[in-house]
Amino acid sequence: MKPLLPSLKEKKRYLVFEVITEKFDKAKAQNLIEQECLKFMGEFGIAKSGFLVMSDCWNRNKGIIKVNPKYLDETKMALGLIKGNLIVNVIGVSGTLNKTKQKFIQKEEMKNATR
Numbered sequence: 001m002k003p004l005l006p007s008l009k010e011k012k013r014y015l016v017f018e019v020i021t022e023k024f025d026k027a028k029a030q031n032l033i034e035q036e037c038l039k040f041m042g043e044f045g046i047a048k049s050g051f052l053v054m055s056d057c058w059n060r061n062k063g064i065i066k067v068n069p070k071y072l073d074e075t076k077m078a079l080g081l082i083k084g085n086l087i088v089n090v091i092g093v094s095g096t097l098n099k100t101k102q103k104f105i106q107k108e109e110m111k112n113a114t115r
Helices: 024-050 067-081 097-114
Strands: 013-020 052-061 061-066 086-096
Touching: 013 052, 013 067, 013 097, 024 052, 024 061, 052 086, 052 097, 061 097, 067 086, 086 097
Parallel strands: none
Antiparallel strands: 013 061, 013 086, 052 061
């Protein structure tokens, strides 16, 4: 079987978010984000958007979501509608995972280290 041509592959964007809460628990935060996005976009919307909270890319209270660029605004809206004792702020969006980590996660660590 031949591999897909790059022009036929689904595009993706990496959305960096920050979780603000009194008592941070990665598993609960990730579960709540997935549930709220599922509630807002529905199963079909989640499937079309390629929504994925990347569990191995958490750094303290920051995480990364992989999503199709067409559904980026809907994903941001779903994160903004999360209720409860959890606030999710979108920090930025990038096209590659390495640039996302360099620009939004490591840059913030360096700022905090110099203070």
